[in-house]
Amino acid sequence: MDNTRVEIITIGDEILYGQTLDTNSHWISGEIDKLGFKVIRKTTIGDTESSILKAVQEAGERAQLVLMTGGLGPTNDDLTKPCLAKYFGMDMSFSPDVLEDVTAFLTSKGREVTEPNRKQAIVPVGAKIIRNKNGTAPGMWFEKDGKIYVSMPGVPHEMVEMMTRQVIPDLRAYFQTGLIYHKVVNTVGIGESWLADIIQEWENGLPLHIRLAYLPSSGMVKLRLTATGDNMETMKKDVAQRVETLKPLIEQYIFGYDNVKLEERVGQLLLNQKKTLGLAESCSGGFVSHLITSVPGSSRYFKGSIVSYDNAIKMGWLGVRADTLNEHGAVSEQTVVEMAENARKMLGTDYAISISGIAGTDGGTQEKPVGTVWLALADGQSTITRKVNLGIDRAINIKLSGINALNLLRQRLMEIL
């Protein structure tokens, strides 16, 4: 595998001062890894000329490709553009093409072009300009001594669009990448080390030209197989064969392949089976509805939700009995059963899921500590329930409640319950 050495530089005082979490270098790392290149270092520096010049020089000494984000805004604290012009010995000059792009972008938003916006059309002469379809700061591509330096905006969705549409294809062409093929097997409901135990023998049997990577995130683990070689057809076939032998080992945990998300998979299953879904959310506070509706076209199977945060709404709207709430509490199997069954009837859907728990930070008791979550799934015939014990972090509890709810529905739709 030809490992082109890559460094990533993120520029911005706000990252150094801990005000902005650097997700850009994380996303870029993943994309670079998929290209078969090797990220050898990431550096974050502040918005000062000397830091920028030094970091670019050092990275250029170690790597063949330097990817930068940040410091391209229209304000005075954004120094990346003049610094790079200086570093590469280029003049700055006004570009009518860039101004046209900036103007078109702002006009499409119904906004006027201000003087700071106009300044964004002043660019280093000799840099290849990368259009920004989601903003006003253009990206730049520099070449020096056979090495490539790319500067992109720090706003994540501007950088991601620019990188996906133009930078990655251009890098593939420039570095004449060897062939590389990825297949990702997405799992949910099993931890990394349990998964590793189950598939150890299979993993040990992988040939040298197929690598396996475990990519864990909360509640899920992605298994990525990466094949290298010079014949794409053979590589694809080899990977497909390995996936076939992997499947029976972990079938019930696999929810899809490659970029499919759990909420997309659940949507596909509902669509294929011509079923509809409604929700009754308490502790998850609308997050499960948000996950489901983040999928384009979800209106074809998702009807709606009741976010019954207050017990009065659980009773008045959802028809949960006062006795149930008094005897068992809002976080109980009995309550989620009534929530799901009533929501299903009221929303007129085939399925309804309910979620009630203690997300934190307060509200926990000895018997029901923070992180206790009850789920129910009603289908008109029967109602199944699950209790999960999560942690103490509110944000993670909300997220994992959502993943557990979607996985429960997935298992029901796959008939693997």
Place this chain on the structure above:
Amino acid sequence: MDNTRVEIITIGDEILYGQTLDTNSHWISGEIDKLGFKVIRKTTIGDTESSILKAVQEAGERAQLVLMTGGLGPTNDDLTKPCLAKYFGMDMSFSPDVLEDVTAFLTSKGREVTEPNRKQAIVPVGAKIIRNKNGTAPGMWFEKDGKIYVSMPGVPHEMVEMMTRQVIPDLRAYFQTGLIYHKVVNTVGIGESWLADIIQEWENGLPLHIRLAYLPSSGMVKLRLTATGDNMETMKKDVAQRVETLKPLIEQYIFGYDNVKLEERVGQLLLNQKKTLGLAESCSGGFVSHLITSVPGSSRYFKGSIVSYDNAIKMGWLGVRADTLNEHGAVSEQTVVEMAENARKMLGTDYAISISGIAGTDGGTQEKPVGTVWLALADGQSTITRKVNLGIDRAINIKLSGINALNLLRQRLMEIL
């Protein structure tokens, strides 16, 4: 400015390859900033001896304090400890004290001490050991040529506990520091360049010891004032004065200061005014409910939501008239008015916000393109509406719908509508 210069090094292939998001250096940055130290660079490197030795050396040349995380685990790919022993010319030796700590920790979890665990008690002779109360890998404090190097585990909650309990107090004791003071002014509803236009004169009038930075993110811009000096009281007073002269220029856009989030600010306002909130969401699909309930204690003012994704739910549940939907469509001023007014009555809240729009990717028309979003806010007396024209990205449209909805409520509660 004589602030103690700090560098952070995070060690781990999983960060370079995009598998793990580096939240450690983000958290550490914020803490270091609060100490009045100045983070000048962050570096991420992989688990190789040469990378570690080189990065530590370089950081030590630039900074007075080097904070490291990662590479301290019990497995063979964790190299930080032997590398640091080598770098500082120390022997490695078994420490009964550390083994006692490791044993006590594992025993408390009902686990046995394995051979790899035992190895964790082998530490560089001469390093000051930092106890790990949440795990088995001890931290280490090294001193060389008047500079301090601290190595901590990569597991976030182990590092955070260690840093909070021991490292920060020890750093306070060790270093004589210059002073730095930040004040962040959070704005919503105005873009970076428009803001820059409005406050240009004010910005030009800032004294040399107060710097301004623009920190934009979707829908919001943070303005950060950073003062340096040797008298904290004067610095705070100087910054407060500048904020006072800034305020009247952009009053209607300011939603709070420092780390406050928009959803927290809206929650505070509701709580202070003893008002309750309900929602009727269509295109935002539960995201606004999620934002509001992400705040601990939100159950004190948030009652619930109806996510009426399907028109049948809008009619059957929310009582939007069929005529309204037929004549004006689901994405219309008339529909959001009925949604908000009916939701307010049904949920029994003081305020109700409704959102209906075309999030995308499909569903747009010539007259109502993707990104068209109507909002309404009902308070029982009157109902105000807003139309916003967003972009083509579904995820961003959902996010910006949420920010616009919260901002509309904020403006109402602040009586600046």
